[in-house]
Amino acid sequence: xxxxxxxxxxxxxxxxxxxxxxxxQSERAFIHLRKGDHRSEDYLAFNPHGLVPALVTDDxxxxxxxxxxxxxxxxxxxxxxxxxxSPLARARVxxxxxxxxxxxxxxxxxRVLKYLIGxxxxxxxxxxxxxxxxxxxxxxxxxxxxxxxxxxxxxCHGDTPTLADICLVPQxxxxxxxxxxxxxxxxxxxxxxxxxxxxxxxxxAPVNQPDNE
Numbered sequence: 353x354x355x356x357x358x359x360x361x362x363x364x365x366x367x368x369x370x371x372x373x374x375x376x377q378s379e380r381a382f383i384h385l386r387k388g389d390h391r392s393e394d395y396l397a398f399n400p401h402g403l404v405p406a407l408v409t410d411d412x413x414x415x416x417x418x419x420x421x422x423x424x425x426x427x428x429x430x431x432x433x434x435x436x437x438s439p440l441a442r443a444r445v446x447x448x449x450x451x452x453x454x455x456x457x458x459x460x461x462x463r464v465l466k467y468l469i470g471x472x473x474x475x476x477x478x479x480x481x482x483x484x485x486x487x488x489x490x491x492x493x494x495x496x497x498x499x500x501x502x503x504x505x506x507x508c509h510g511d512t513p514t515l516a517d518i519c520l521v522p523q524x525x526x527x528x529x530x531x532x533x534x535x536x537x538x539x540x541x542x543x544x545x546x547x548x549x550x551x552x553x554x555x556x557a558p559v560n561q562p563d564n565e
Contacts, residue, residue: 353376353377353378353407353410354381354407355367355368355371355378355381355405355406356383356395356399356404356405356406356407356408357381357382357383357405357561357563358384358390358404359382359558359563360385360558361385361404361405362522362523362526363404363417363453363522364405365521365522365557365558366418366419366422366453366518366519366522367405367407367418367421367422367425368556369521369556370422370425370426370434371556372552373432373518373552374431374432374434376425376429380562382562382563383404384563385404390402398414399416403416407421407424419450419453419519422515426515432512435515441503441509441510444503444509445509445514445515445516446515448497448498448516448520449515449516449518451493452490452520452523456486456487456489456491457523460483460526465482468482480530483530484530487526487527488532491523491524491534492536492537494520494537494540495537498540499538504539506546507543507546507547508520508543513547520540520543520544520547521547521548521553524540524541525557525558
């Protein structure tokens with residue numbers, strides 16, 4: 353198994369967490385997004401989307417998109433489970449994960465921010481304002497949801513980490529990188545603290561990756 357990775361990628365960070373929680377080892381290949389490695393002919397031939405992560409299975413199949421990769425890991429390596437047992441609880445966890453991965457993250461992805469500056473000509477301050485606005489919109493909704501739901505426990509759902517936590521922690525790390533204050537989101541920060549106390553989350557953190565520069 354081989355993971356194509358970039359230390360700052362939130363999506364790749366999710367997969368690193370899932371692999372660590374499952375105790376699954378993988379070979380690593382590093383695709384530096386800021387240097388344009390993802391746009392090379394070799395990488396595009398392998399992954400036409402030109403994004404990270406990508407995972408090559410032991411059988412040579414190429415998987416893309418972090419949530420699809422994590423769902424494959426869940427089905428292939430079922431313990432420890434990253435999704436609850438009941439259909440309703442699984443839907444709740446997936447809903448939280450998708451709110452982050454589909455509603456918050458895409459608007460603030462590196463290629464979007466580069467387009468704002470390079471093509472639309474917005475200023476650095478305007479770009480940062482865009483980032484902060486959409487982060488706050490998304491995190492405010494998540495804070496309301498999780499703080500007001502009895503299904504929230506030590507983690508986003510109950511007292512064991514799930515797919516929802518795997519998505520939350522990288523998103524909060526990105527917010528901190530852009531100096532966004534997280535004081536309005538005490539429930540999210542509390543859950544993050546519970547996650548980062550676990551060795552799997554710590555091992556997957558950007559600061560602990562070999563390609564961290």
